Structure formats: structure tokens, C-alpha cells
Amino acid sequence: MTIRTRMTLWYAGVLLVSILAITVLSLNEFHERHRTLRSQRGMKEIVEIVLWIGIPAVLLSVGGGWWLMRKALAPLAALTRAAECINERNLTEPLPRTGNGDELDRLTEVLNRVTARLHDSFTRIREFTLHASHELKTPLTILCGETETALRDESLPPAQREHCASQLEELRRLTRIVDGLTLLAKADAGLIRLALAPVRLDELVRDTFDDAQILALSSRIRVVLAACEETVVNGDSHRLRQLLLNLVDNAVKYNQPSGSITLALRRADGAAEFSIANTGPGIPRESLPRVFDRFFRGDSAHSSDVEGCGLGLSIAQWIASAHNGTIRIESAPSELTTVIVRLPLPQENRIA
């Protein structure tokens, strides 16, 4: 029950009780004065007065009360709506204050201070990630460079060469993780501008299809291009390539030998819809909401020898949302796993 309904009911109850009390008292008074007359007509009149004036008066008061409550609580409802819209991106926008210093205004001020502190914490975490990834780059550069220098030495014994090469591969993996973290930290801080231009998405999908066939070759996975409708979106072609390749790479890595991958690009409801389905082991329902989380790796990924940086889907999600698009995943154990990306089509292309 909302405060408004509760208050209105109380108000109506109090009103009803007072009117009843007044009626009973006035009836008593009336009886005292007209005891001698004992007029039946007088009784009837009183009942009529109560019926025809009392009840509408009660109804009117209850209606008025409801309206008053509504008006009094409207700022609270507005505050609730405004507070509901708070998320990690708009923490700097304060909730609108009335400035009249009443209880609600003070509550708004407190809420604003809380979100400001939240914003500071978010900023500090972002800055920390950004600085950490920057700071890691200098030692990584040196480690990579010196290991490579060692590898270039022709006189290096084979065992040590193997050791150095293996170390270099791990260093490269670390580099990719740091690069991925830097990218996401910058994206969070809004530091990345996309180079937007009309992009033939169907051409990118065809290129990705070619790459997918090659990547899938060694595990004998069949790659199918089910549909590839001509589609132009307003986007950053490098980023979109990265998005498609990330998804294809996942579909190959988390597939089973002799499985299949189906790619499709279609236009539907003013959006370009790219879907990629694979015959992997599937994702348990409880893991689905977390697959786009950074460094989240499901049980299937832990148990198999899949090598990845754990940021691919987070990056894919960022790229989709940076293009005002969406990405979602549909899966269940031992069913097809499908990732669906929807990107808005430019206005003029929607009709055609």
C-alpha cells in the first residue's frame, strides 16, 4: 500500500468518525428539544439531511483529501523516478532540488551527496585501472624487448631458446590482457571516440566468415553463412571488425570438434542483426547474466584448455553499446549457443 492510499484511508476514517459523532450529538440535541412533539416527520428530515448532504460531503472530502495527498507527495514520486534513473554513467547529474528547504529537499540533498561519493569511488577505480595498465606497459616493453633480444642470439642453446620463446608467448598474452584492460578503462572513462562512417557490414561479415573458416579448419568445425543481406551501418569499421572477430574466435574456441558455426546478417525492425550460433557445450542458466563480465570464465572454459584473455566478450559488449546497439547471448547446456548483436540502421536506410 502506498503512503498516499494509507493516508487517504486514515483521513477518510477520521472524517467518517467525526461526521458520525456530529450526527449522533446533533440527533441527541434534536431529541431533547422536540421530545414533546415526537414528530415522525422531524426524524425523517434528519435522516434525509444526513443522506443528501452528509454522504456527498464525506465523498467530496475523501476526494479532496486524496487530491491533497497526491499533491503533497508528488515531489516524492518525482524524486523516486529521478533516483531510479541513476546509474554509474550519470552519477554527476544531481537530482533536481526544489530549494525550499523542506524535508524532501533535504532528502534530495543527502541523496545527491551519496551519489557524488559513489561517483568519486567509481572514478578512482577507473583511474586506478587506467594508471595500473599504463604503469605495467613500461616493464612489459622491457621484458618483451629483452627476451626477444635473447632469442635473436644465434648461439643460444635450443633448450634455452625454447624457454625464452615460451616466456615471450606468455608476455604477449599478458600484453593482450593489459591492452584489453586499458581499452575498457578508457571506454569507461569516455575517452574513446569512434571514427564513425558508413560501413558495409555485410562485407565485414563476409571477411569474418573467411577468417572463421580458416580458424575452424584445424578442429574440423563447419562454418556456414546462412544469410548476409546488404547492410550499411554508421560505425567504426575497425571496432566492428574487432567485435565480429572476437565472437568468431569465441565460437571456435568454445566449440566441440566437428561441430558447426552458423553466421547470419539480417535486417529487422530498423536494425542490423548479426547472429552467430555454435555447437559448444552451452552455458548454464546461472552463468548467462555474467558472461559479459570482465574476466568471467564459465566452468567449461576452466575445464578445457581454452586460452583467452577473459575480456573478449566485455570488449564486444562495449563495441556494440558504443554503436548504440545491443548484444545478448542465448544458451543452455547441450543446446546451441547464440550471440546476437543488433546495431541500429541509419534513418534513411530503414525504409528500403
Added chain:
Amino acid sequence: MRVLVVEDERKTASFIRKALQAEGFAVDVCHNGQDALIAASATPFDGIVLDIMLPGRDGLSVLRQWRERSNATPVLLLSARGEVNERVEGLNTGADDYLPKPFALAELVARVRALTRRGGEAKSPVLRVANLTLDTLTRRAQRGDADIELTAREYRLLEFLMRSAGRLCGRMMILEKVWDYDFDPGTNLVDVYIRRLREKIDADFEPKLLHTARGVGYVLKDQP
């Protein structure tokens, strides 16, 4: 060929110098922007490797001053910031290439080589390594007398490797030139394509031409 390396991080500067010297370059090293300006005005260099983040005067402002003084020496920018727009800003300021840190040393060497060679190389339409030929006009690849069927991507890969014949090609550079990727997709795409290409050009023939330098890159060359 004389190259100037401007890098404040001494260990980094040291292995860059060693790697370039091993490739036959004469290398001078500066650790800050002011010294770099003085060095470049005193000596004509064939190429400059310039770190953006330098103490005092940053790399971009050094580069801007060179270009304002009509110093046209090719410049390869290095940066640890890896800002997406920094590459564009650097190239607009007059840099010839850009390499984000951490980089593969083979990439750096290959890029410096490309930089110092720029414009000087005659482009023959028929590329040749041993008895492997690639006609860039007819897009026909042959090993000896045998025709080799290539997909569009394999053709671009082979053309790139043949144009850099005898020199080590890093993965990033291959991704950039053959795939137009300016990011590391984190896949083994290049390795898989190389394997496919090797099956086509090397499997049934001797000598083997396409070699792997593990962890570093690939090289197409006549001798093992």
C-alpha cells in the same frame, strides 16, 4: 644508414639500439627532447625512433619543431599511452608511423627498415624468391612451373611476405598490412594463415621458403 633513437627509459633505449645495430644500422641515442633537437640539427639521420612521453619536452612537440624547420627525416613514434586518437594526432603532426608499447622488437626493426627505405625501392611487378614467383599484375603465383591457387587473403599475405623477403615480419605488422587491423585480435589468425600458405607453397617443394621465428614472427627467404 644512421638512426636516432629518442627514448628516456634507458633499458628500452638499450635493447632498441642493440636490435637496430644488429641489423646494420648506426644508432645514436638521446634520452630527452632537447638533446634530440640538438642531435638532429647536427647530424642528418635516415630515420628517427621517437618516444612520445619524454621528460620536459614531449615527443610530439619535438616532432612539430622538426617539421616546422622542414626537417623531413622519417619518424616512427612510440607510445605507452596507446590512445586511440594519438596515432591520428601523431600522423597529422608529421610522423610516418606509429607503434604502441609494448611492441615486438621485430616489429620495430621491420618498421624502421620500411621507413628508411621509403620511396627508394623500385617496384617490379614480378616478385621472386628462389623459384617462387608472384606476378602482381596477373595475380598469378607459381612455384617452379606449378601454379598455386590462392584466396584473396592468402594472396595479400604472400605479396606482403615476398615484398619483405629475407626480413623478419612481426605478427602485428602482418595484421596491419594484410588484414587492416590496428588492434591485436588475440587470435592465432596469422599463424593459421601462414600454415595454410606453407602447405601451398612449401609442402611439395624444396627448399622450404617460409620460416617461423618462434614468438617473433615469420620470414620468407631462400636459405634456411
